Amino acid sequence: MKAKGRVATKRGGAAFRRPGGARFEERFLESFSNADGPSGWEAPVRELVVEAVRDHVDELSVDAMGNLVAHVSPARGGAKAARGKRGRGPHVMLCAHMDEVGFMVTAVEKDGRLRIRKVGGIDPRILLGQVVRVGTNGARGVVGVLPAHLLTNADMTKVTPIEDLFLDIGASSREEALQAISLGDLVAFDTTYEAWGTVRKGKAFDDRVGCAVLASLVQRRPPVPLTAVWAVQEEIGLRGAAAAARRVSPDLAIVLEGTASGETPGASPEEMQPRMGGGPTLTVQDRSLMADARLVELLERTAKRWKIPTQWKRPGVGGTDAGRIALSGAGVPAAVVSVACRYIHAPAAYLDIRDPQRVVDLVWHALGAIGKEWT
Amino acid sequence: MEKRATRPARGDGKDEWSTDEWLRHLTALPGVAGHEHISHRAIEDAFGVFADRVERDRIGNVYGWIEGTGTAPRPRAMLAAHTDRIGFLISRIEKGGYLRVVAVGGFDPRTLPAKEVVIHAKPPVVAVFGTKPPHLQKRGEAEKVTPFEELYLDTGLPEAVVRRRVPVGTLVMLRQKPVGLLKSRLASPGMDDRAGVAVLVRTLQALRSRRPAWDVIAVGTVEEEDGQICLGARTSAERLRPEIGIAIDVSHGDMPGTREGDTVPLGGGPALCMGANIHPVVFEGLRGAARSAGVPFSVEVSPASSGTDAMDIQIASLGVATGVLGVPCRYMHTGVEVVEPRDVDRTASLLAHYLAGLEPDWRAVEVLK
Numbered sequence: 001m002k003a004k005g006r007v008a009t010k011r012g013g014a015a016f017r018r019p020g021g022a023r024f025e026e027r028f029l030e031s032f033s034n035a036d037g038p039s040g041w042e043a044p045v046r047e048l049v050v051e052a053v054r055d056h057v058d059e060l061s062v063d064a065m066g067n068l069v070a071h072v073s074p075a076r077g078g079a080k081a082a083r084g085k086r087g088r089g090p091h092v093m094l095c096a097h098m099d100e101v102g103f104m105v106t107a108v109e110k111d112g113r114l115r116i117r118k119v120g121g122i123d124p125r126i127l128l129g130q131v132v133r134v135g136t137n138g139a140r141g142v143v144g145v146l147p148a149h150l151l152t153n154a155d156m157t158k159v160t161p162i163e164d165l166f167l168d169i170g171a172s173s174r175e176e177a178l179q180a181i182s183l184g185d186l187v188a189f190d191t192t193y194e195a196w197g198t199v200r201k202g203k204a205f206d207d208r209v210g211c212a213v214l215a216s217l218v219q220r221r222p223p224v225p226l227t228a229v230w231a232v233q234e235e236i237g238l239r240g241a242a243a244a245a246r247r248v249s250p251d252l253a254i255v256l257e258g259t260a261s262g263e264t265p266g267a268s269p270e271e272m273q274p275r276m277g278g279g280p281t282l283t284v285q286d287r288s289l290m291a292d293a294r295l296v297e298l299l300e301r302t303a304k305r306w307k308i309p310t311q312w313k314r315p316g317v318g319g320t321d322a323g324r325i326a327l328s329g330a331g332v333p334a335a336v337v338s339v340a341c342r343y344i345h346a347p348a349a350y351l352d353i354r355d356p357q358r359v360v361d362l363v364w365h366a367l368g369a370i371g372k373e374w375t
Numbered sequence: 376m377e378k379r380a381t382r383p384a385r386g387d388g389k390d391e392w393s394t395d396e397w398l399r400h401l402t403a404l405p406g407v408a409g410h411e412h413i414s415h416r417a418i419e420d421a422f423g424v425f426a427d428r429v430e431r432d433r434i435g436n437v438y439g440w441i442e443g444t445g446t447a448p449r450p451r452a453m454l455a456a457h458t459d460r461i462g463f464l465i466s467r468i469e470k471g472g473y474l475r476v477v478a479v480g481g482f483d484p485r486t487l488p489a490k491e492v493v494i495h496a497k498p499p500v501v502a503v504f505g506t507k508p509p510h511l512q513k514r515g516e517a518e519k520v521t522p523f524e525e526l527y528l529d530t531g532l533p534e535a536v537v538r539r540r541v542p543v544g545t546l547v548m549l550r551q552k553p554v555g556l557l558k559s560r561l562a563s564p565g566m567d568d569r570a571g572v573a574v575l576v577r578t579l580q581a582l583r584s585r586r587p588a589w590d591v592i593a594v595g596t597v598e599e600e601d602g603q604i605c606l607g608a609r610t611s612a613e614r615l616r617p618e619i620g621i622a623i624d625v626s627h628g629d630m631p632g633t634r635e636g637d638t639v640p641l642g643g644g645p646a647l648c649m650g651a652n653i654h655p656v657v658f659e660g661l662r663g664a665a666r667s668a669g670v671p672f673s674v675e676v677s678p679a680s681s682g683t684d685a686m687d688i689q690i691a692s693l694g695v696a697t698g699v700l701g702v703p704c705r706y707m708h709t710g711v712e713v714v715e716p717r718d719v720d721r722t723a724s725l726l727a728h729y730l731a732g733l734e735p736d737w738r739a740v741e742v743l744k
Contacts, residue, residue, distance in 0.1 A: 113631065121509040123517050126489035129709035131554050131562065140554045142562045146630060147707035148483040149682075150637055156483050157520050166631065168705065168713065170556025172642070180557055190554070196501060199531035260508040265473040265527050276531070318510040342529065345510075346489045348503045350531040 021364035022220045024357040026200075028052050028212035029193070033202035036133060036188035038102030038119045039236045042066055044136075045098040045211065049230050052215040057228070067244040068098070068230040074371070075221035089224035089371040093250035093332070094217065094363070095241055095321050096210030096257070097234030100203065101345050103187035105134065105167075108178060112171030114141065116187055117162065120235030124162045126346050134169060135185035141167035189347035198277065198352050205351050206344040207234065210256035213339070213359050222364075224371040234321055238288060241321035245328035252295060252333040252374065254363060255322040258351070259313055259338035271314075274340035277352030279309030280359045283336040287316060288323020292333035298373075299335060302366045308358050313338060337363060389424045390580075394716040397421075397576055398553065398561055401569035405495055405548045407462035407479040408601035411435045413495065413546065418458055418572065418595045425579035426593065436611040437595040439579055445588035445735040452589050452730055453617035453695075454578060455608050455684040456571030456624070457599030460564070461708055463547035465494065465528075472534035473527045474502065476547055480600040484523040486709045491550040492528060496541045501550065502528040551710040558642065559716055566712035568599070570702040570719055571623040577723030578730075585727060588735040592617070596684055599624075608684030612691035618739045619657055619696050620688035623722065626675055626701025628713065636676065639703050642715045644671035645722040646701035652681040652689060654696035654739070661698055664729035670721050675701055696739040700726065 028048075037045035046068050054060055057070040074088050101120030108114055114134070128145040144166050148156065167187070171177035191203035202208075211230055218228050227248045232240035245253065261276045274281040282299055283291050303310045313336075326334040337359055342350040392400070401421065404414035412435055422439030423429045430438040437458065443449045461480025468474055474494075487504045494500040505527050509517065528547070530537055553563035575593040582591055592615055596607030612620055626646035627638040639646040647665065649658045665672045677699070680686055685697040700722055705713040 111631070123488075123506065123509050123512070125485065125517060125521065126506055128483070129486040129490070129706065129711050131551065131711060140556060140562075142554065142556070142706065142711035142713065144630060145483065145486055145706055145709055146632055147627060147709070148481050149707060150627065150633055151483065156485060159485070159518055159520055168556070170558050170560040170713070172558070176557060194501065197532055197536070201501070201503070201531070260510045262511060263471065264505060264507060265469050265471060342531070343489065343503065343506060343508065345508050346506055348489065348491055350503075350529070352531075 021361050022217050024213065024360045025216045026353060028215045029200065029209060029356065032208035032211050033193045033204055036186065037098055037100055038186045038188060039099040039233045041186045042098040042232045046230065049098065049211060049215055053218050056219050063244060063247060065240050065243050066232040067240045069244060069248065070218060070228040072218050072222055072226045072228070074223055074225055090251035090374045091225045091227065092367060092370060093227045093229060093245065093248050093253040093325065094214055095229040095231055095253060095255045095325065096214045097207045097231045097240065097321060098211055099232055099235050100188065101235050105181060105183055105185045105187060108174050108183060110174050112173050112177040114167040114169065114177065116165065116167055121345055125159055127162070127165055128160065130347060131190040132167065132187045133190045134167065134187050135181045137180065139169055139180045140190060141169040144168045191347045198354055200351050200353050201348050203347055203349065205341045205349040206258035209258040209339045209341065209351060209356055213256045213356050216360050217363060223368045226367070231321055238319060238321050238324040242324040242328065245325040245332060249329055250332055253322065253325045255320050255325065255334065255336045256359065257320050257336055257338040258341045258344060260318065260344050261340040261342045262314060263342060273314055274311040276340050276342050276350060277355060278311040278340060279355060280362045281311050281313050281338040281340045283313045283338070285315045286313065286318050286320060288319030289326055289334060291322070291335045295333050295335040298369055299337065299362065299366050302369050303362050306361060306365050308362050394573060394577065394719050395559065395561060397573045398570065398714065398716060398719065401572050402553060402563040402565040405546060406459055407546060408459040408598040410546045411458050411597045414458065421572070421576050422579060422593060425576065425583050432614065434607065434610060435597040436607045439575070439593040441579060441582045441591040443589045443591070444586045449588065449590045450738065451615055451617040452591050452733065453612060453615050453620040453688065454575055454591065454593045454726065455596050455611065455620060455622045455688060456575050457568045457607065457684055458572060458595040459598055459600050460567060460569065461600050465541060465543050465545045465547060468538055468541065468543065470534065472532060472537035473529055474537065474541065475527055478523065481708055483708065484526065485520055487526055488521060490710055492547050493550045494541055495546040495548065500530050500541060502530040505529040549710040556713065560713055561716060562711040562713045564710040564712060566704050566714045567625045567707055570625055570704060570714045573719050574623045574702060574722045574726065577720060578726045581723060581727035582730065585731045587730045587733055589730065589733050591730050599684055605684045605687040609687040609691050612688040612695055616692045617695055619698070620685065621657070621698040621700060622683040622685035622688060623700050624683040625704035625707060627707060628703040628705035630705055639673035639675055639701065641703045641705060641713065642718060643673050643703060644718060645725055646673045646675040646703060648675045648677050648681050648699035648701060650677040650681060651679055652677060652685050652697060653699055657696050657698035661700070661725065661729050664732060665725050668725060668728040670725045672725070
């Protein structure tokens with residue numbers, strides 16, 4: 001089901017240069033967030049990314065797993081060092097994953113109810129009474145729950161495991177259900193992107209915000225040879241990036257993520273980190289990665305120089321594609337720059353729209369610094 | 376008693392609305408017990424499309440009258456559907472701008488995490504019941520239900536903005552646009568009891584062209600969901616002194632995991648309740664009307680309390696002969712109450728058929744000697 005082969009395009013005309021670096025395109029975030037792409041079924045998101053970047057990159061291809069790989073050569077007069085994929089400066093891989101957590105329809109019961117299993121990490125406690133999109137034909141379903149009137153207080157203190165949940169799409173029989181959906185259909189939260197103040201609400205900001213940051217960055221010719229990877233299957237074991245990194249074989253890599261904000265009422269100041277709106281979040285270490293210390297230092301120094309606020313991700317929490325990329329080939333120095341989002345892996349996540357622009361700025365300037373000094 | 380002039384609302388197309396359109400319109404109107412006024416105007420307009428006249432009393436009950444063809448003084452039949460729905464009120468604003476709420480009506484706390492809400496401040500503010508992502512949870516945390524007291528709302532806005540814009544006591548409603556399912560079924564919060572209000576509108580519509588001998592008064596009642604009594608039902612019945620009072624509410628639709636007798640089939644037509652809260656003659660009359668009009672129905676047995684406005688209508692005034700009809704509804708008191716619009720239509724046509732056939736001289740009190 002995956003589109004294969006090359007959808008390459010040559011970028012024509014002079015590069016548009018913005019003095020401050022690239023601009024974060026919120027329209028990318030909105031369209032990527034509204035699209036559905038649980039792990040393994042990222043095509044709808046990939047089509048939007050292709051649309052967003054095809055006129056701005058030199059090469060564009062989809063690999064056997066479904067990763068979207070774009071190469072952009074530096075502008076003339078970029079970094080001088082004579083190495084890297086196209087000769088000027090170290091070859092940098094930037095990576096964001098297209099997939100999101102969701103569900104798959106595993107059975108259709110005689111009475112028309114659907115059974116589901118999760119794809120990626122989802123807390124079963126957020127599902128009762130939730131509205132979801134099923135398959136690609138516009139079917140909607142609700143996660144059924146017995147009304148409080150028919151339950152005891154003891155019933156209401158029990159968490160229903162996902163295997164015991166069912167989706168009601170309005171069908172009264174298996175036949176009726178199968179006219180609208182199919183076994184194996186993917187299920188995504190039915191959330192629409194919205195904005196108020198600097199708050200942006202949407203689903204799958206982990207990692208559509210990274211996808212949008214990356215699509216924004218390649219709108220301009222970078223200072224170093226750059227390969228942008230929109231990866232698949234991150235949420236089910238960092239799988240797409242593992243294959244992509246081997247093919248790209250970069251000199252170093254930066255992963256762009258949407259990460260979990262620690263903010264909850266009553267949390268200690270330490271637990272609150274990172275905060276939504278607190279600027280790019282840098283990783284020292286997580287469950288998949290020891291970030292490359294030189295790269296982290298370069299990012300930190302670049303942020304200081306350009307007066308971009310940064311914050312630290314709490315060590316030991318979560319894992320990212322950077323862990324897999326770091327292990328590929330002879331090893332790749334890797335780091336992670338994230339946007340702190342509240343309520344990731346849930347139907348409605350929040351982010352502060354100033355943060356992705358700051359990530360764009362930081363990565364852009366870091367690419368410049370890498371071109372000048374990375375050896 | 377505040378009386379309002381008849382407001383002819385015809386001409387804006389509502390007289391041609393489908394039941395699906397009515398349900399989408401009525402479920403979009405906010406209002407918990409005590410806060411029904413926020414949607415009074417819309418309920419008055421809805422009744423006004425078909426009623427001869429529309430009134431509202433001081434506590435907020437809305438009345439839509441259809442005048443009978445009998446000679447005055449005519450007996451009255453009252454139809455009641457409650458206009459309040461379950462929701463929340465802001466109780467506290469915490470450090471960081473997080474909001475705590477109290478529930479008005481019975482929620483299962485398990486159905487709330489990660490749901491969106493609208494805080495009805497001016498202008499309204501959107502928020503979500505905050506949850507901790509799996510990445511940050513301690514081992515075993517996902518096996519424990521978060522009790523209601525620990526749930527919080529997050530607007531994403533800075534604390535100072537929240538404090539300026541959201542006063543304590545502000546009304547909060549679950550935020551979920553109606554979702555169309557297969558077989559024209561509709562999932563939305565507030566079907567309890569806006570589906571009943573839709574039945575009233577449809578019944579008024581049917582009675583315009585099929586006048587009963589009796590006066591029929593559709594009442595949108597206040598404060599059913601909160602407290603020990605159904606305030607609006609009691610006071611409106613006291614005022615109207617009807618011979619017959621019929622409550623139209625929602626009944627539990629068939630769901631897996633329920634016992635036989637607890638539910639009625641969705642799409643199977645209205646539930647006709649029987650039990651102590653229902654006058655046997657009214658029950659028989661409704662059942663007979665359903666049979667003669669060819670309306671499918673289920674019988675729902677409620678031995679003691681029907682849990683509807685009929686509880687208070689029955690003991691109001693000098694005692695009222697009551698009936699209860701239920702529109703089948705799945706997942707009651709959640710953000711995805713599912714109703715089949717056809718059941719609303721069938722409930723209304725059954726009511727119209729029953730009311731049009733009422734004998735002009737029937738009285739609830741039988742004089743024996």
